[in-house]
Amino acid sequence: MTDTTTHTAEADDRNDRLLIHVDGKLVPKAEAVVSVYDSGFMLGDGMWEGMRLYDGEWAFFDAHMDRLYDSCKAVRLEIGKTREELRAILDETAAANGMTGDAHCRLMITRGRKAKPFQHPGLSKWGPTIVAIIEHSVPAAALSRGLRLASVPQVRGLPHSQDPKFNSHSKLNCIIACLQAEEAGADEALMLDPHGFVNTTNACNFFIVRKGEVWTSTGDYCMNGVTRANVIRVCREAGIPVFEKNFSLYEAYSADEAFLTGTFGAQTPVAEIDGRAIGDGARPVTERIRALYKDLVARTVAAQKAAR
Numbered sequence: 001m002t003d004t005t006t007h008t009a010e011a012d013d014r015n016d017r018l019l020i021h022v023d024g025k026l027v028p029k030a031e032a033v034v035s036v037y038d039s040g041f042m043l044g045d046g047m048w049e050g051m052r053l054y055d056g057e058w059a060f061f062d063a064h065m066d067r068l069y070d071s072c073k074a075v076r077l078e079i080g081k082t083r084e085e086l087r088a089i090l091d092e093t094a095a096a097n098g099m100t101g102d103a104h105c106r107l108m109i110t111r112g113r114k115a116k117p118f119q120h121p122g123l124s125k126w127g128p129t130i131v132a133i134i135e136h137s138v139p140a141a142a143l144s145r146g147l148r149l150a151s152v153p154q155v156r157g158l159p160h161s162q163d164p165k166f167n168s169h170s171k172l173n174c175i176i177a178c179l180q181a182e183e184a185g186a187d188e189a190l191m192l193d194p195h196g197f198v199n200t201t202n203a204c205n206f207f208i209v210r211k212g213e214v215w216t217s218t219g220d221y222c223m224n225g226v227t228r229a230n231v232i233r234v235c236r237e238a239g240i241p242v243f244e245k246n247f248s249l250y251e252a253y254s255a256d257e258a259f260l261t262g263t264f265g266a267q268t269p270v271a272e273i274d275g276r277a278i279g280d281g282a283r284p285v286t287e288r289i290r291a292l293y294k295d296l297v298a299r300t301v302a303a304q305k306a307a308r
């Protein structure tokens with residue numbers, strides 16, 4: 001298996017000694033468990049958000065909460081807590097672990113513990129289950145070399161099968177794509193949409209740069225990534241032409257630059273797709289977007305702090 005994925009962080013021994021929030025309690029990592037009857041464990045019936053801590057603030061907290069509450073509403077999963085109560089859980093967990101920055105959380109909400117080991121959501125009698133894992137996290141320096149992508153047969157599909165906008169606990173579709181990429185000798189999968197246009201990767205959104213223009217998929221078949229939206233925003237603010245449009249592998253292979261977006265790694269460069277080197281290794285537009293995004297994070301975090 002590859003040792004570099006889009007979520008590879010620098011090694012940090014403190015992550016062996018974390019305190020994890022499990023249903024109202026802070027417990028040591030080794031004791032942080034849920035029931036084998038939990039809807040998330042048994043069926044992947046839950047939603048999650050990944051957020052990053054900068055200077056004591058969860059960057060783009062409102063956008064993450066919008067997505068989480070929208071997803072849970074769509075599947076009738078009652079969170080039973082306000083956004084501020086969720087933020088308090090995250091703040092308390094970060095404080096208990098001595099974190100104010102360089103940390104990444106996975107906040108998970110499942111439909112809770114079931115009375116019987118079967119699918120019907122009505123059997124989830126005791127819920128939701130709320131877990132927050134926050135790890136010390138600095139994206140690995142090796143990621144700056146760029147990831148190798150392989151296009152794979154697995155697609156992120158139509159909204160009426162399982163809407164790709166759900167950040168659901170079940171990631172089997174993406175995991176199958178990831179395995180296919182591994183089998184092709186790559187680090188990450190480049191997934192197409194049902195029409196064969198370039199869509200997204202198994203864990204991040206995908207952008208290319210051609211002749212100074214920034215292109216990403218239409219957004220119809222991929223996760224509505226918070227970082228994706230912010231990259232589009234900073235491009236627009238800076239006057240960089242940015243388009244959400246259909247394009248195929250044909251244009252991806254001959255792009256000048258390509259990068260992935262996600263909360264964990266912000267913008268991660270792509271070195272090759274299906275064995276073809278992307279561009280000549282220079283990444284001026286990606287670097288500019290990285291700087292603009294860093295500035296947006298700093299502005300947003302300052303505004304969030306001021307609003308508390």
Ligand SMILES: Cc1ncc(COP(=O)(O)O)c(C=O)c1O
Pocket residue numbers: 050167174200201202203204205223224225226227228261262263264
């Ligand atoms: C499939 C997929 N695409 C993209 C993303 C990136 O989203 P965001 O920028 O909100 O972290 C994620 C993260 O959860 C994801 O699971």
